[in-house]
Amino acid sequence: MSGLDDLLKGARGGSGGGGLGDLLGGILGGGAGARSGGLGGALGGGAGGGMMGMLLPLVASLLMNGGLKKIMGQLQASGRGAEADSWVSTDENKPLDGAAVREAVDHDEIASIAKRLGVSEDEAAEAVARVLPDVVDQVTPEGQLPPDDELDEKFGRLHELGKSSG
Numbered sequence: 614m615s616g617l618d619d620l621l622k623g624a625r626g627g628s629g630g631g632g633l634g635d636l637l638g639g640i641l642g643g644g645a646g647a648r649s650g651g652l653g654g655a656l657g658g659g660a661g662g663g664m665m666g667m668l669l670p671l672v673a674s675l676l677m678n679g680g681l682k683k684i685m686g687q688l689q690a691s692g693r694g695a696e697a698d699s700w701v702s703t704d705e706n707k708p709l710d711g712a713a714v715r716e717a718v719d720h721d722e723i724a725s726i727a728k729r730l731g732v733s734e735d736e737a738a739e740a741v742a743r744v745l746p747d748v749v750d751q752v753t754p755e756g757q758l759p760p761d762d763e764l765d766e767k768f769g770r771l772h773e774l775g776k777s778s779g
């Protein structure tokens with residue numbers, strides 16, 4: 614199937630360490646391993662090449678400049694607050710589905726991600742749903758959202774991956 618199918622298959626299965634949590638921890642400074650186990654083998658080694666290397670910087674752009682707080686607020690308003698809160702807390706991350714992402718994220722943002730990845734908008738929303746918990750988890754290792762400038766600095770580092778892998 615497509616590269617996105619492989620990414621999502623890895624996201625659902627997970628396989629120990631060496632995955633997204635470790636990559637994000639190194640980039641974002643959130644620690645060596647994700648609390649959730651997360652996307653385990655989705656990267657298959659390397660520093661986030663392929664679809665993941667394209668997706669993570671797009672998600673970072675989405676979350677910069679207050680985007681994370683906006684999405685968290687939208688998730689709260691749509692009854693998905695428990696999921697969003699779990700990513701910030703030190704507890705295990707609760708999953709999110711693509712439909713919830715489509716409710717919480719502006720349509721134009723999802724359309725842009727889909728276009729950049731060469732996938733449908735539903736596939737793009739599902740991909741964002743798979744990585745969003747781990748990204749938020751890694752920028753909140755203390756169980757609370759850091760100040761906006763610190764968030765933007767961390768998301769900026771993740772965004773830079775797109776420039777170096779593209």
